[in-house]
Amino acid sequence: MAQPTTHVEERPRGGGTATGATGQDIVLSTEGLTKEFKGFRAVNGVTLEVTRGTIHALIGPNGAGKTTCFNLLTKFLTPSAGSIRYNGRDITGMKPADVARLGLVRSFQISAVFPHLTVKENVRIALQRRKRGDSFDFWRSETVLRALNQEALELVEAVGLSDFADIPAVELSYGRKRALEIATTLALEPEMLLLDEPMAGMGHEDVDRTAALIRRVSANRTILMVEHNLSVVASLSDRITVLARGQVLAEGDYATVSKDPRVVEAYIGAGHG
Structure with a gap:
């Protein structure tokens, strides 16, 4: 071996x-x-x-x-x-x-990464998926969506991407994109x-x-x-x-x-x- x-x-x-x-x-x-x-x-x-x-x-x-x-x-x-x-x-x-x-x-089963959204926005969408089932609720008010920002930023920090929170996913290195995918998976609170x-x-x-x-x-x-x-x-x-x-x-x-x-x-x- x-x-x-x-x-x-x-x-x-x-x-x-x-x-x-x-x-x-x-x-x-x-x-x-x-x-x-x-x-x-x-x-x-x-x-x-x-x-x-x-x-x-x-x-x-x-x-x-x-x-x-x-x-x-x-x-x-x-x-x-x-x-x-x-x-x-x-x-x-x-x-x-x-x-x-x-x-x-x-991981990567449900957590699609949207390349032109920021790291924080990607994680926030995953949180919407967990909280709202199959509906992404894109039409919901910005005020409602901002309420998810703190939890999204906590997940971003957990995977070491705090410095990239406002960077579009497309600009991340390959390894950091995988970290983002893991963050969006963690948003689903897997056991x-x-x-x-x-x-x-x-x-x-x-x-x-x-x-x-x-x-x-x-x-x-x-x-x-x-x-x-x-x-x-x-x-x-x-x-x-x-x-x-x-x-x-x-x-x-x-x-x-x-x-x-x-x-x-x-x-x-x-x-x-």
Whole structure:
């Protein structure tokens, strides 16, 4: 398995509350999760448990089934077999918007960034979405909208964009646009945040900044992320699930899975050596 090349400061992280039959407080779980496309099983019998209050990474070589699994968990795909439970509730047949209302939110799922609106205005629109359901209420008075400014600015500060609050989103660097997208997602008050390759396309500076942001926003919520940057995975994750050929290959902390011979073989065989 390739070793991390980008430096991200490592920090110990705590686990979930010890409750339930598994000895931990499980917020999201699957059993036998399967997705078949015309006879090909992209995800094959995946059983997964994500502990509340942790950062859990889903990794694997190209073609491992990570994206398909992630899309099943976030309800963008319907399973061929198996089940998904969130806070003990079966959500297998639910729609993405309904799951989001329960507090399970995929970043960039609902939070569109409007390029010619300012950072603050983008976050304010997301707050409108949370408070008013499916209506953005563009026609509401400026006085009513200004009442959301304080909360919007608090979210802008939380993701490190205070200096850019009045800057149009189109003028932000790529990394800061991702931070803005996370801010608009946080406006929905998610209990669990799902991140699909949050570091994709970023330079070292933006990677470090976004990793620090993920640490901050994980303080009072659970995060599941698909990520290719192994340095980020090593630094941030409490637990890692490795997929290969649509199945769970290994699971544990980074020190454990990175030394697993099956994981090393899977990554080297896929050209990641």
